[in-house]
Amino acid sequence: MKKGTNNLRNMSLFALTWPIFIEIFLHMLMGNADTLMLSQYSDNSVAAVGVANQIVSLLIVMFGFVATGTAILVAQYLGADRDLDAGGVSVVSLFANLVFGAVLSLAILVFTTPILKMMDLPPELMDEASSYLKIVGGFGFVQALIMTAGAILRSHGFTRDAMYITIGMNILNVIGNYFFIFGPFGFPVLGVDGVAISTTVSRLIGFVVIIIVLVKRAPDALPFRKLTEPLRHLKDLLKIGIxxxxxxxxxxxxxxxxxxxxxxxxxxxxxxxxxxxxxxxxxxxxxxxxxxxxxxxxxxxxxxxxxxxxxxxxxxxxxxxxxxxxxxxxxxxxxxxxxxxxxxxxxxxxxxxxxxxxxxxxxxxxxxxxxxxxxxxxxxxxxxxxxxxxxxxxxxxxxxxxxxxxxxxxxxxxxxxxxxxxxxxxxxxxxxxxxxxxxxxxxxxxxxxx
Known part of the structure; x- marks a missing residue:
């Protein structure tokens, strides 16, 4: 883990910031890739996904509170050379956002129809919006894990790796959208369902890659077997995050x-x-x-x-x-x-x-x-x-x-x-x-x- 800490101590603000800039820029450009590509498929599909994404965006805001606390505490512990505590916070935050994400994802699955009706969604859009929300919202816990793992990776100073992973996720999402919307090479045209599957799978792969990179870059970053004082770490996370x-x-x-x-x-x-x-x-x-x-x-x-x-x-x-x-x-x-x-x-x-x-x-x-x-x-x-x-x-x-x-x-x-x-x-x-x-x-x- 010292590698991660020393890596950041030797970095300038520019070296640390430019990958973050590219990553956010890509989020802005690619964040609406589902909507843009669906516009070639159906206007109704665009409207349905647009409404569903408003709910998904609210979920992401909710997941962010654990990730915010994680980024701050991990950075402070690494600066204090308390690497085991930094790892403890990382493990606790992943479990906390997994549980929190799973609860919210389950709530979305159970209450999809009532939620969409509360938004006064036209009947002709209900089926597609419901399908998209169940797939993307139902697997919302994956996004919760990505946000937490990404915060850990950046706090170790590996902002460039986080940028590359974001690029890869966006590319996978666009390729998946293309296959499911336009059906090349005899691929099944699934429309909204396909776009939702593409979004979810690209996020799942992105999370796995973040964990692999984190373990390789900082081997002690996630000390699952050496976890101490999990309740103290959780309390500190909530003090910042809430x-x-x-x-x-x-x-x-x-x-x-x-x-x-x-x-x-x-x-x-x-x-x-x-x-x-x-x-x-x-x-x-x-x-x-x-x-x-x-x-x-x-x-x-x-x-x-x-x-x-x-x-x-x-x-x-x-x-x-x-x-x-x-x-x-x-x-x-x-x-x-x-x-x-x-x-x-x-x-x-x-x-x-x-x-x-x-x-x-x-x-x-x-x-x-x-x-x-x-x-x-x-x-x-x-x-x-x-x-x-x-x-x-x-x-x-x-x-x-x-x-x-x-x-x-x-x-x-x-x-x-x-x-x-x-x-x-x-x-x-x-x-x-x-x-x-x-x-x-x-x-x-x-x-x-x-």
Whole structure:
């Protein structure tokens, strides 16, 4: 396991981050491969899978809380040279997410029809949506295992391996989709069922490969026979994971309510929001990758007792993320019209969308504060404060201002985007003050063995 620890200690932020960037980029590009390829098969199939994937996405958010705790604790223990504890956390987290994933997967299998009826799904889409959800959701525990194993692999510094595995999974998924949708060489055309099988099998293979790579790279990473104090490890995982899950659920809930506000503005506004958001995702992708790489580095530094190094690492990463996000936002605005033109030729959507991307120049630096500093606070063990402030700002600022500016004052989407800016900057500045206060120094879960 020392190999993994030493490997990370000698890595720069860039070396650690660029594979994470590629991996997230591929997720964004390939995440909707099922939908894109099904569009050549049936519009109804696309709609059915789209609705089912909303439920699957919620499952993934739920699985993420164990993976978040795993990434932070493993990094801190490795930094503290407490390799056996790092392995103990890894084993416990895999079992915990396996059990949690199995329970949720079983619930999906049992309640598939009632869940889809709650979403007011048209009767003609019910059969295909139900079939897809039963296969993908029923094997959701595989995704839970992948997220946990991937977090362990990255915390050991092997971000490049995680990237290669993601590439392989995406390739397998696309090949499987091709065979099941288009039926070359006499292959059976299974449509939605085939796409669901392809997705599930590619994930299962991906998980097996992650475990093989992890064991080969760091032989003591999963000490099943030397497991000690599993209840303590589980307790620490939940201390980090549950607040993080609460923050993600709060964010998704606030965004759903804001989307409801936007539906009051009409279909055109809703469509504009979707197109503008798709472009924005690629703008803040850099900050997301930097924040995840920084979280791993700071986790190791905190575990090693290098508080001053951790403090300055966050601030350096923040400056880099702000500069890159600002630059990408300016580029996005300069090319906003041709970019939006890829999606639509509606002049109103292009005009309003360009204005939203212009506001992104203000929004993205504020988002960088939250991504980098909040991940740094989590890596240091300060997990509750960002959650409380996040929930307060999301609902007290973002939701409230979105309705007041967008609906009450009639500013429409521009008002909603101003609300987003206010929320990100308020939280970002508060988080920076929190980091500078160094309150987080006494909140670490792990102390160096030395």
């Amino acid at each position: 607040p993080s899950a609460g923050e993600h659920l709060s964010y998704n809930g606030s965004q759903m309510l804001i989307t409801y506000f936007i539906t009051m503005l009409g279909t055109e506004a809703l469509t504009t929001r979707v197109y503008a958001t798709n472009i924005m995702m690629f703008i803040f992708l850099f900050a997301v990758a930097i924040s995840q790489g920084t979280q791993i580095m700071i986790g190791h530094m905190i575990g090693a007792g290098k508080i001053n190094e951790a403090y300055h690492r966050c601030l350096k990463s923040l400056k880099i993320a702000i500069v890159i996000s600002l630059g990408m936002a300016v580029l996005g605005y300069l090319f906003s019209e041709p970019l939006l033109g890829i999606f639509t030729d509606n002049p109103t959507i292009i005009a309003v969308g360009s204005t939203l991307i212009m506001l992104t120049i203000i929004l993205e630096p504020g988002r960088s504060f939250n991504l980098v500093v909040i991940n740094s606070l989590r890596a240091a063990g300060d997990v509750k404060f960002p959650v409380y402030m996040g929930i307060l700002s999301m609902w007290g600022v973002s939701v409230t201002l979105a309705y007041f500016l967008g609906i009450t004052l009639g500013l429409g989407l521009v008002g909603v985007w101003i609300a987003f800016c206010a929320d990100e900057w308020l939280r970002g500045i508060i988080m920076l003050f929190r980091w500078r206060s160094k309150v987080w120094v006494d909140k670490t879960f792990v102390r160096s063995a030395s």
